[in-house]
Amino acid sequence: MIGSYGLSGDLLTAVRWTLPALRLAWNAAKRDVAPWWDACSKEAFSAGLDQLARGLKNVTDSRKGKRKGRRVGFPRFKKRGKARDSFRYTTGAYGPAGDRRVKLPRIGRVKVHEPMGALTGRLAEGRARLFGATVSRTAGRWFVSFTVDVERDAPAGPSRRQRAAGPVGVDLGVKHRAVLSTGETVANPKHLAGSLRRLRKASRAYARSKPDSAGRRQRAARLARIHARVAHQRRDGLHTLTTRLAKRHDVVVVEDLHVAGMVRNRRLARAVADTAMAEIRRQLSYKTIWYGSRLEVADRWYPSSKTCSGCGWRNPSLTLSDRTFTCQSCGLVVDRDLNAAVNLRTLVAGSASETENARGGDRKTALARQVPGKREPGTARAGQTGSAVPPRTAARQRLTHAS
Structure with a gap:
């Protein structure tokens, strides 16, 4: 047993x-x-x-062996104040109690900051049902979140405004948060980098304080407030971007980025983590359903940055430091990220050119190994093995194409 x-x-x-x-x-x-x-x-x-x-x-x-992923360890005790302090209600008298008040068992009516009219109206009309309430504390502030089953009418098709916008390719990066195929560039605010000075100062003050003292608790609270402010700023910017993309465009195309492998680069780990690329894709996955658009994810091995968006010529020697793409076939000179975004939009439109001289890995990359270069679409997807043509034939074709 x-x-x-x-x-x-x-x-x-x-x-x-x-x-x-x-x-x-x-x-x-x-x-x-x-x-x-x-x-x-x-x-x-x-x-x-x-x-x-x-x-x-x-x-x-x-x-x-019934659970996929890494081996799960035994649950550890989480001390109050050292982890995320939270508790949950699933039964009892809880829920909205007015415009800006909620009712919680044993606690009573509590005033909240945000209005509760939208949720109260759905519950009164029978278009929503409560499944639970979670009360949590972050950086000295208390939050209550409700798990709600809501009847939401999914649009039958994209709106006229979305049809006019058309598909858009989105290239995520560190220099810019996103570069769209329309030519628009979404700046990366770098909230963490802007708060590093205050974080260092608060961290040093916390480390020098006496353990289990009132001053240490105050310095810990100040450090937590700085981290929470950075997280809230980042979350607000991500929601603004993803909502605008899902509303204005009928198809949004992003890449299947290997973010876990990117953060292993110690020179770029902090910058990559601050951009929250995986969170952008996660938000687009459900917001596109809400607003009647569609999310397309390009294959991980698709060389969007190394392919010319004008003629389809590929530059396999393009490095990360090359910020401008120069085509040796048609002479196109374009920004690297904009070129990748246009290729993503062209890919979903069905006009992307495919060749047999594929490059890059031919199987799913392990977590602890180096990520191979991207490969052309249609050769082998992640998780599959094999190549479109024998290696010698592919090499001969590459030489012929380059000459």
Whole structure:
């Protein structure tokens, strides 16, 4: 029997790693280990036991090979103040209680900053249903978020405004947050880089403070506020960009970037993490459904930066330091990122040229290995092996094409 162990009197008893068993063991021992539990809502303990049961199940599934990904370790104790402080309600009287108030069990009515009229109206009309509420604390501020099942009318097709805009290719990068195939450049505000000076100063003050002192708690709160401000600024900019793309264009094309491999470059890790490329793709995945547009993801091996957007000539020797693409076939000189964005838009339009002289990796890249160069579309997708032509034939074709 797989289980954890709990104290029951003077005996060490085994407890199965299931929610009913954990809840039964907690009810038997709560009077002894937590005499103050009556002053709190039972939902806080119930949600904690549910999270523990899920974590233990992940450990079991990982050991048996039922769970994909990396091996899951045993859940660790998270001390108050050292992790994300939160608790969850799933039953009881909770929910919006007016325009700017929410009702929480054992706490009562609490005033909130944002208006609750939209959610209150959907609940009153029966077009939404509450599934839970999570109360959390970040940088000294308390937040409440509701899990809601909402009836949302998906558009049958793109609007007239979206049809007029047409498809758009989006090339994400570090120098610019995004370069669109329309020629528009979205600047990268670099919120983290702009706050590094304050972060260094606050971090040094925190490190020099006395442990378990009031001054250390104050310096920790100041450091957390700086980090939270950077995160909020970044989130606001990402939502503004993704909402505009999903509303104005009927098709949005992005690349399948290997962000986990990009952050392994110690010279670019901080800048890549600050751009939040994966978050842009995640937001576009559901916002395009909301607004009736479509998201297309180009293959990871598609050489968008190394292909001429005018004639299709490829420069396999193009490096990251080359910021301008110069075509040796048609003489086109264009910005590297703009060239990649135009190629992405052309790819979804179906007019991208494909050749057999493919370059780059022919299989999915392992997490701990170097990412190979991009390959042409149609040769082999990530997770598949093989090449379109034998290596010698491909090399001969490349030489012939270059001459």
